[in-house]
Amino acid sequence: MSAIYLPEQPAAAVTGSVLQSVRAEGRVHGLLFELDIEQCYLNPGDSNIEAVYTFPVPWNAVLLGVEVVLGERVLQGTVVARADGERRYEGALEDGSSAVMVERAGDGMYTVSVGNLLARERAVLRFRYAQLLSFAQGQVRIVVPTVIGPRYGDPARTGMQPHQTVTNDPLQAYPFSLDLVFRGEMAGAAVTSPSHALSARAIDGTLVLSLAGDARLDRDVVVLAEGLEGKSLTTLGRDGDGYVALASFCPPPSGQEPDRPLNLKILVDCSGSMNGDRIDAARRALHDVLAHLEPEDSFSFSCFGSDVRHFSSSLLAATPRAVTKAAGWIAETRSDMGGTELAAALASTFALAQPFEADVLLVTDGDVWEAEELVARAEQAGQRVFAVGIGSAPAAGLLHVLAGRTGGACECVAAHAEIAGAIMRMFRRMRQAPVRDVTVTWDTGPQWQTRAGRLVLAGETVHHFAGFRERPPARATLGWVGQPDGTVHRTDAVTAGVTADGTTLARVAAAARMAGDTPAGRHALALQYALVSPTTSLVLVHERTGAEKPAAMPALHRVAHALPAGWGGAGTATGGIFGSPPGATLRAGRQGPPPAMPAVWRREQTPGMLRVSQNSAAETYDIPAFLRKQVPAVEYAYRDALRHLVEALAPDNTTGATAVPVSLDAISAHLPAHVALELRVLVGEGYAEQDVADAFVVSLARQFGHDSFARRVLDAIRRLADSLRPAPAGLGERVRHIVLEAFNARTGDAPADIPAWLRRAAD
Amino acid sequence: MADAGTGTFTLDALCTLAGLPKRTVRYYIQIGLVDRPEGETRGARYHHRHLEQLLAIRRWTQAGLSLERIRELSTGAGEAPPRQRDRTGSIEIWSHFVVADGVEVKLNPAVAGMSSDQSRQFFAAVMAAYQQITSEDPPA
Numbered sequence: 001m002s003a004i005y006l007p008e009q010p011a012a013a014v015t016g017s018v019l020q021s022v023r024a025e026g027r028v029h030g031l032l033f034e035l036d037i038e039q040c041y042l043n044p045g046d047s048n049i050e051a052v053y054t055f056p057v058p059w060n061a062v063l064l065g066v067e068v069v070l071g072e073r074v075l076q077g078t079v080v081a082r083a084d085g086e087r088r089y090e091g092a093l094e095d096g097s098s099a100v101m102v103e104r105a106g107d108g109m110y111t112v113s114v115g116n117l118l119a120r121e122r123a124v125l126r127f128r129y130a131q132l133l134s135f136a137q138g139q140v141r142i143v144v145p146t147v148i149g150p151r152y153g154d155p156a157r158t159g160m161q162p163h164q165t166v167t168n169d170p171l172q173a174y175p176f177s178l179d180l181v182f183r184g185e186m187a188g189a190a191v192t193s194p195s196h197a198l199s200a201r202a203i204d205g206t207l208v209l210s211l212a213g214d215a216r217l218d219r220d221v222v223v224l225a226e227g228l229e230g231k232s233l234t235t236l237g238r239d240g241d242g243y244v245a246l247a248s249f250c251p252p253p254s255g256q257e258p259d260r261p262l263n264l265k266i267l268v269d270c271s272g273s274m275n276g277d278r279i280d281a282a283r284r285a286l287h288d289v290l291a292h293l294e295p296e297d298s299f300s301f302s303c304f305g306s307d308v309r310h311f312s313s314s315l316l317a318a319t320p321r322a323v324t325k326a327a328g329w330i331a332e333t334r335s336d337m338g339g340t341e342l343a344a345a346l347a348s349t350f351a352l353a354q355p356f357e358a359d360v361l362l363v364t365d366g367d368v369w370e371a372e373e374l375v376a377r378a379e380q381a382g383q384r385v386f387a388v389g390i391g392s393a394p395a396a397g398l399l400h401v402l403a404g405r406t407g408g409a410c411e412c413v414a415a416h417a418e419i420a421g422a423i424m425r426m427f428r429r430m431r432q433a434p435v436r437d438v439t440v441t442w443d444t445g446p447q448w449q450t451r452a453g454r455l456v457l458a459g460e461t462v463h464h465f466a467g468f469r470e471r472p473p474a475r476a477t478l479g480w481v482g483q484p485d486g487t488v489h490r491t492d493a494v495t496a497g498v499t500a501d502g503t504t505l506a507r508v509a510a511a512a513r514m515a516g517d518t519p520a521g522r523h524a525l526a527l528q529y530a531l532v533s534p535t536t537s538l539v540l541v542h543e544r545t546g547a548e549k550p551a552a553m554p555a556l557h558r559v560a561h562a563l564p565a566g567w568g569g570a571g572t573a574t575g576g577i578f579g580s581p582p583g584a585t586l587r588a589g590r591q592g593p594p595p596a597m598p599a600v601w602r603r604e605q606t607p608g609m610l611r612v613s614q615n616s617a618a619e620t621y622d623i624p625a626f627l628r629k630q631v632p633a634v635e636y637a638y639r640d641a642l643r644h645l646v647e648a649l650a651p652d653n654t655t656g657a658t659a660v661p662v663s664l665d666a667i668s669a670h671l672p673a674h675v676a677l678e679l680r681v682l683v684g685e686g687y688a689e690q691d692v693a694d695a696f697v698v699s700l701a702r703q704f705g706h707d708s709f710a711r712r713v714l715d716a717i718r719r720l721a722d723s724l725r726p727a728p729a730g731l732g733e734r735v736r737h738i739v740l741e742a743f744n745a746r747t748g749d750a751p752a753d754i755p756a757w758l759r760r761a762a763d
Numbered sequence: 764m765a766d767a768g769t770g771t772f773t774l775d776a777l778c779t780l781a782g783l784p785k786r787t788v789r790y791y792i793q794i795g796l797v798d799r800p801e802g803e804t805r806g807a808r809y810h811h812r813h814l815e816q817l818l819a820i821r822r823w824t825q826a827g828l829s830l831e832r833i834r835e836l837s838t839g840a841g842e843a844p845p846r847q848r849d850r851t852g853s854i855e856i857w858s859h860f861v862v863a864d865g866v867e868v869k870l871n872p873a874v875a876g877m878s879s880d881q882s883r884q885f886f887a888a889v890m891a892a893y894q895q896i897t898s899e900d901p902p903a
Contacts, residue, residue: 050793090785094774094804154827162830163790552803556793 018043018051018117019559021175022217024144028225029183030235031133031248031461033142034504035061039125043117043557048550050093051114053559054166056145059108059397061131062511063532064504066112068100069124070542077102077540079530081523085537089115092541096549100125102538103164106371107397109148110532111164116544116554130508134461135230135250136411137425140189143412144221146176147393149564151367152271152340158371159534169560174217182207182225189225194415195392196221219392219565222414230459232493236472237505242447243468244506247440247476247493253458259431261296263315263356264289265383267349269342269364269390271305274335277566278391281416282363285388286330287674288423289361293318300352301326304345305337314353321684328681340368343377350381359384359408359430366395374398375405384408386426393564407434407454429457435480435489440464444473450509451516456480456489465509472499507531637745638672645670646704649697650716662724664693675742679735687731695727695735702736703743771801771808781817788817796820796834860886862893 020042026035035058043049057063066077077100080088085101092099098116100123105111114123133140148166155165182189187207191200196219197212209223230250237244266289268282293299298315299322302308311329316322342364349360366389375398378385387399389412396412403410409429411422438452449466456462462478476493510529514522519535526533544550645667664683668676682692701721727735778785791797797816800807816837823833860868868889872882 086784086786090789093789094807096804154829156824161784161790162787162824553789553792553799553807556790 017172017174017559018049018557019053019174021177022146024176024178026142026144026178026180027183028133028142028180028186030186030233031135031140031463032504033058033061033131033133035129035131035144037127037129039112039127041114041117041123041125043119043121045555046119048116048118048552048554049557050554051117051557051559052111052163054105054109054111054148054164055559056108056148056393057110057127057129058131058143058145059400061108061129062508063102063110063127063538064130064507065128065530066100066102066538066540067126067128068540068542069126070098071121073542075100075540075542077538079527079532079536079538081527082535082537085539088539088541089113092116092543093554095543096551097544098542100540102127102532103161104532104534104537105160105164106158107401108145109397111161113163116550118548118550130504132246132248132463132508134463135228135459136461137428137459138226138228138230139421140186140225140228141412142180142223142225143396144178145393145396146217146220147561147564149365149367149391149393149395149561149567150273151369151395152273153369155369157373158369160369163558167558167560168563170563172560172562174562176211176215176217178211178215178221180209180223182209185228186225188227190227192224192226194222194224194413194418195219198223216562218562220394220396220412220414222412222418230461232478232491234473234476234493234495235500235505236495236498237500237502237509239467239503239506239509242470243472243499244509245442245446245466245468245473245476245495246505246509247464247466247478249462249464249476249478249491249493250460251456251458251462251478251489251491259294260433261294262299262427262430263358264293264297264299264430265315265349265352265358265360266299266301267308267345267360267362268301268303268333269305269340269362270303270333270335270337271340271367272335272338273340273365273367273567274390276335278365279333279335281390281413281419283330283333284416285363285390285413285419285423286333287327288420289427290323290326290330291674292423292427293323295319299326300349301329302345302349302352303333303337304341304348305335306339306341307337308341308345308348309337310348310352315356315358324677324681324684327677328685331678331681340364342368342370343374346374346378346385347381350378350383357383359386361426361430362387362399362402363390364394364399365389365391366399367391368395368398370398375402378402379405381406384430386430387411388413388422388426391564392566404453409455409457429455429460432457434483436483438478438480440466441477441479442466442468442473443475444468444471446473448513450512452478463512465512467509503529638675638742641670641672642700642743643704646700646717649720662690662693662697662720664689664696667693667696672742675738678738682731682734687728691725691728691731692735694724695731696739697721698724698727699732699736699739703739771810772814774800774807774809777809777813777817780814781821783817783821791817791820794830796830796837858882860889862889863897866893 018041020040022040023038024035026033039053041051068075068077082103085103089099089101093115096116098118100115101113103111112125114125117123133142150168151166182191183206187205191198191207191209196215198209199212201208211221232247232249235246235248237246266286268286270279274282295318297318299318300315301311311326346360346362360383362385364387366387383406385403385406386408387403387410389396389399389410392414394412396410399410399412409426411426413419413422435456438454438456440449440452442449446466447469450464452464453462456478464476464478466473466476472495474495477490478493479488479490481488507529510525511531514525514531514533517525522533523535525531526536532538648670649662664679668679679692679696683689698721701717704717772780774785774788778788781788788797792799797813797820800809800813802808819837820833823836824830828836855871856873858870858872860870862868868886870877870882870885872879877885
């Protein structure tokens, strides 16, 4: 069956979308992220229409309210059972009245229908969400998705109704603006964005970030807050006459635990949607994965698209030879395997090399309409899935659910700069010993509490809710038993003694409680706490009177999404075509020492780092547009090193000697580890070491042919290149490819470290 | 459920008989998969023809067909013979117009039915568009 659902009537979708613009405003206080999104609709035509838009929200965000401004009137929605909501909505339309209905369309997606928007009428819809953020090893990642890309498969499999399906239109470009306000301790974080250029202002102890330039609804907005210390804390709120408590545990590192050897099944998405930036990012991520393997580990490598291809029938010990071989497989990875049969590929990978206990590392954009069935089968298989979501707008909902339910973890990478950190964090998680008997106890007996998770990781937040009838608790304790030694661990989260106002905490808690409840219980909670769920929807009706009432059924106007930046190789999201300069670090001042985290996580090496002075609260700082244009987004990672190598290779005019002999060993010392590794792969394939070294020097000399070296160096290096043996058939081209990749690699693309096995071999 | 006198249905009755939600039935009508009713809003009446259309769509969607494919089947568009092309040994003349490094426009004027003057205008417009875009925001 055809994979991707394109617009059913492309011509209708190309021009004049009814969605005019989207504006968002977020507030981050502690680990609570509140987001207001304003969608502006206009009916430009002469007859009544129904606008339908399925839009993304942060994957675990809770929709708290919808307000509609229609002309002079402001209307509030109410949550009712889904069938009831549909009856009211359809009844209103049949009556000639206007109505708005918001339904859940899947994990991280809602559908809004604006029925009977009259000729030239404007409607503004305001959505209010709350999301709990988490520390993940020193950073908090805030994501505001703005676009849903084309996905493989049948959306009906996820329970989507026909009118909720998503269409994409490459010509659409909806304007988008976002302001984020960081309060409290979060205002002191070092903030970066791998996705957008930001401007920052420090106002009264808060940090206010705005998207700089003309942003569009074509990629996730990703903001990283770093340099914060993870804390365990219990937050209290009122829940009717009782209390609700949120315990956010952030277990400290337990110290001297030995790293656990890994059995890792690597599964890579090579479907057509990975074309372009994504497969490039996947290859970089996989090279990083190889670099983190230790000789005690074992691994397998598989690719999937319409079919799955296992490169080995069992797990291979991560010997230098096996890793070298795998580096060759990765280098050959292309997005040429067709569709995205994720369920079949996972099942086949789970079955690989049984009965050994192993984890699956899945690298994908997740662009597939899959749901409960896939996750349930993965859960049954009993193997942890660690997912790396790739791309400017990965389907994070599915990957988070898949990883969460199997006891694994999910990392998304929006840009090459995020890859090294994400893979490192993933390895830390995978190497931590598994835990059992995770429990949360309170000093006061709770009326109810959410189910404790299966995964406890040092430096990562675990949220846990509980309800109390009369007296609020003062302390919560997270306990778990480490394996295999059976050590009992505990960490406490005490309350700050303040009860938060409003019902937000109780409603977010209700959404969390729904996950572990029966279908009837979920429905009751959704109705009690006014939550839009698979069985409830939000509806509001604006009654029209007399001549205002339209006489005919409204014409349908579906809001088609733009294509995500860089999707399927349509342009690149990491270069200049779609990109605005991302990667600048913004900080509203900082008291005390620099963040205690590994250097590779800091963005200090990023050029154009911008700091906002907080010497005076009134002082503000906006990056001027001309400066933003001039600040290079990234710098070349290895070009200096390569220039030094070329200079060292140039024979001295007087003696004719070079500082470095042309041999693979000698030049490897001057090269980034993965470049040297790629050259050694060629030797492993049977090319003579000297030929590979010669071809590298020749190719490098050509690459620097237009560089601004001193004429002496350039002439000398050309003479050297001419004196070397011509490369055997095929080798020259492959080496040129390696040189080009190294020559053009940008800062942040570089693998974090020398591969572990290489270090060991050198030792 | 049909009105005894006219043999017609209300939307509610039609949805019950077809086993589909009202929202979905209205959606099929809006996108033209199902004929519009007689009359509008509350006065709309549906016939057996509408019911048959809905039942057919339900059967086809359950069989895994996309709505676009169902539209082709129901309008007979799917039966059109495919255009014969790419015969082994055939020769096709394509113009490759290089706009810049990595940007190329391929045109077969015979198939596209464009005159040489139109082709020239088209390439000029492409070139101008490329220059305008890249001068505003040069590629990295």
